[in-house]
Amino acid sequence: MEPDHVAGEGSPAATDLLRFAAVGSVDDGKSTLIGRLLHDTKQLTTDQIDALSAASRRRGSQGVDLSFVTDGLKAEREQGITIDVAYRYAATPRRKFVIADTPGHVQYTRNMATGASTADLVVVVVDVTAGLREQTRRHCCIAALLGVRHMVVAANKMDLAGWDRGAYDKVAGAMEELAARLGIETPVVIPVSALLGDNVAEHSASAPWYDGPSVLEALEHAPAGAWAVQGDGGARLPVQWVVRSDDGTRQYAGMVSGGVLRVGDDVVALPSGARSRVARIATFDGPLEEATPSLSVTVELEDDVDVGRGELIAPVGDAPEPTTEVLATLCWFSPEPVRAGKRYRVKHTTRVVPARVTAVEARLDVGTLALEAADELGDNDIGVTVLSLGSPIAADPYRVNRVTGSFVVIDEGTNATVAAGMVGPPVLAASPSTR
Amino acid sequence: MTNQIKILVFPDPHDLMTTFALDNRPAEQGLRTRPDHLSLLEAHAIFVLREVAAECERPVLLFSGGKDSAVLLRLAEKAFRPGRFPFPVMHVDTGHNFSEVIDFRDRRVAELGEQLVVASVQRSIDEGRVPDPGPGASRNRLQSVTLLDAIAEHRFDACIGGARRDEDKARAKERVLSFRDSFGQWDPRNQRPELWHLYHGTVRPGEHLRAFPLSDWTELDVWQYVRREGIELPDIYYAHERPVVPRDGMLLAVSEWVAPRPGEATEDAVVRFRTVGDATCTGAVRSSARTIDEVIAEVAASTVSERGATRADDKFSETAMEDRKREGYF
Structure with missing residues (x-):
C-alpha cells in the first residue's frame, strides 16, 4: 500500500478541505494533469476507467486519454478542448479536495473566473516548450484579483523538452517574477509530465536535479480555507430571508462572513440604519452563543426593527458606510462592451439594485500589469469603473471581505451575468509604472 | 518577505496600502474556528x-x-x-x-x-x-x-x-x-x-x-450527513434479501414490471440499493451492509461509481x- 496515495475518503482524519482550480493557457495540459492526478491517486472507479478507455479508443487515442476525465461534454471530446469548468472531488488520508478544471480559451475566461472565484489556491499549468503566454498571465492576474494568494506551478510537458533543466528554469523564473508582481506568495514550481505522470502523484527519476514536492504533495501541504480566513474583522450578516415563528417573532436568516457575530453585540442594519442588539442566534439544532464565518444561522434582535432581505447586519462601530457610488474593478464577460452611461442591475450580497456605469477609468494590460486610460471595456477585459447605484449598498473593499466586497453585474434585458465586480481598484503588487 | 510590496498607484495609494496590509495576514488565523x-x-x-x-x-x-x-x-x-x-x-x-x-x-x-x-x-x-x-x-x-x-x-x-x-x-x-x-x-x-x-x-x-x-x-458526504443527522431512509438502502434477476451487468429486483426473460434465472440475493429510481432500470448491489456504519465503510471502499453500479440507462451511450x-x- 502507498499510504499517501490511496483513495481514503472514509478516513476519519480527512475533514480538512482544499478547493483549487487548474488554470493556464489552451493546450498546456490542465485537463490531462487533473485526469492524471485523479488516476494516480486511485480516485477513478473501474467503470469510469472502462468508459474512458472506450471513449479514447473511439476517438483514435492510444490508451486512456486522461483529459476525458474532466472534459465530459460531447463537444469537448470532439474538439479536444475544455469549454466549461468541471468539478471533481478527491480525498487522500491527508485532506479532501474540490477540484475545478477550468478552460484555457480566452472566449471562456468567464468560466475560468467562475472556477477560480471560490478557490483557495490555483494550479497554474505551463507548457515548458511554449513558455508563459498572454492567457497564462491573464489567468494568474484574474486569480490574484479574486484574492487567491497561493499557486502551485506545474511546468508541464517536460518529457517533450527532454527534461532540460534550462527549460524548467526559464518557466520557474518567469512565474516567480509574475507571482511577485501579482502579490502572490512565491510559488513552488514543479517539473512534470502530466501525460506520463512524472512528479504528479509520484516522484520522478527523470529530473534528478529537482528535489521539491510532487504536485500531490504540494496540494496536500498548501494552506486551506482561504475563503474562511477573513475571520477577525467585523461580522457581516446579509439578510437572505425572514423566518417568522408562530408567536410572531422575526428571525433574520443568512450566512456570516468577515468575523464572529455574538449574542449581545450591538448591531446596525444597513442601509436602513436601524440599530438593535443580537438577542439570540438560532439554528435548527439549537441556539448558539456565537456564529463563526461560513455558517448559516438566524438572528433575533432585541428590538422590533424593520429589517428585510437585502439589509446587512453588522456591529455598530465596525460597519461599512452605505453608498450609491462605487469604484470597482470589473472582469467583463460580454461581447457587448461597457461604456459610461449604460444601465444594468447589480447583485451585491442579497441585494439587487439598478446601476449605471458613470465612468470607465482604466483598463488593465495583463501583459504589463499597467493600468491604461480607457473609455470602454470589451469581452474579457479587466478594468476600473465607477458605478452609480439606484439604491445604496453596504460594501467593504474586496480585499477586506470577499462577500461584502463582491458583486455581479446583470444585463437588464437578458438577465445574463455580464461582469464580476470587486469593490475597490485592482490591488496587485508593483506595476512597472510605479517601480 | 524580503521584497518590498508596492501597490498599483490608483487612485489612492494610502487606502490601498492599508487594505493590502489587511490582506496579508497569515492564512492560519482563520483556521482556528473553521467548521468541518x-x-x-x-x-x-x-x-x-x-x-x-x-x-x-x-x-x-x-x-x-x-x-x-x-x-x-x-x-x-x-x-x-x-x-x-x-x-x-x-x-x-x-x-x-x-x-x-x-x-x-x-x-x-x-x-x-x-x-x-x-x-x-x-x-x-x-x-x-x-x-x-x-x-x-x-x-x-x-x-x-x-x-x-x-x-x-x-x-x-x-x-x-x-x-x-x-x-x-x-x-x-x-x-x-x-x-x-x-x-x-x-x-x-x-x-x-x-x-x-x-x-x-x-x-x-x-x-x-x-x-x-x-x-x-x-x-460519501451524503451518507456521513445521513449518519450525523440521523436521517431516516427507505429500508431498501440497507442490505436485505430479495429475488433479483441479473441483466445488463446489474441485478434488477423482480417486481410487477421486472420478470425473468427466457434464459434468465431468478436468484435470492442479499442486496441493497445505492440509488432509487425507476424500478426497471435501477440495479441493486450485492451487499451485507445492514447498518449505516457498514454502508459508509462500503461506499468508502467501493471501486465502482454509484451510477455505474446501478443505472442501466447511463450505459447505452457515452453522453446519455x-x-x-x-x-x-x-
Missing part, C-alpha cells in the same frame, strides 16, 4: 435554498424518496423552520416504484406537514403526451416530459433537486443555479457565469432554473446523461 467539511457543505446548501426561495417566485423542491432528496428535506427544515417551506414538494412518479419508497415519501411529507405534488408519467402516457414504451420498459427518460409539463402547469420558475456533480461527467459541468430556456433545454456551452456565492435567479416568463444545493457533495439533460431531465 460537513458543516461547510450544510451551511452552503442552506444558503442556496434560501437564495432560491427569495429570488424565485414559484420554486418547487423535487423529492423522489431517495437519499439525496431526503437530505434536501432536512436542509430545508434547517433553512426555513420554524416557518413553513416556501415551496411545495414534488415527486415525478414513473409508476415503477418500490413500495417502500412511496410509503416513505408519503410518511415523510406528512411528518413535515408540507404540500406534496405528484407529477405522473402514467398520466403523460394516458394523455398521449409521450408514447408508451411498453410494459416493463424504463420510463426514466419520459420523466423529462412529465417534469416540463408540471413546470408549465404550476408555472414553477425553479426546481430544487438533489443532483450532485460527482454522479456524472455532464453533471460535473453544471452550475449550482442552472438556467433552462422556455423549452426546458440546458445549453452546456453557454452557461451563466457563477461567481463566488452570488446566485442570481432572475428568469423571463417560461424560462426556469434548476437549483442543486448538493452540487459539491459526494456520495448530457443528452437527457439537454432535453430537460433533472
